[in-house]
Amino acid sequence: KKGVQVKRMETICKIESVKCVSEILSPLSGVVLRFNNALFDTPGIINRDPYGKGWITIIRPTNLDKELEKLLKPELYAEHIKELTKIDETLLIYRWKKGTKEKTGE
Known part of the structure; x- marks a missing residue:
């Protein structure tokens, strides 16, 4: 949800497939600015275009200097x-x- 504080390596959402449920972890601590609601209607885009239309969320980092080196x-x-x-x-x-x-x- 927009405005939610997340911590690095904290679950930000879950993706359900036929085989399993996968937790998606936040790569950085920060505040959620946007969530890609298109994934609810067409979840397959996350596989087809993960760096384009299949993005999950936009997070404003709150501890970028310390956490960037861990990526x-x-x-x-x-x-x-x-x-x-x-x-x-x-x-x-x-x-x-x-x-x-x-x-x-x-």
Whole structure:
């Protein structure tokens, strides 16, 4: 909600999908200036255009100098996402192989 104080790493909203409910954490402490109400009508835009029309909220930072250094730089964030993707792919392959072995009795 507009005007609400949030703290860094505090849940600012929850996103519900078919598989799970994910908490979205505030990257910075501050005051909520705007919330993207379009997400209620078309939640899929958060996946299709997260840096454009799928933005979640605008926050006016209250402790920017101290908290800015805790944010990942874009290059490091991209690398982090690549690593998470590798882990996810490895887990999916493992589960598939395990399921195949269980079905065939190996």
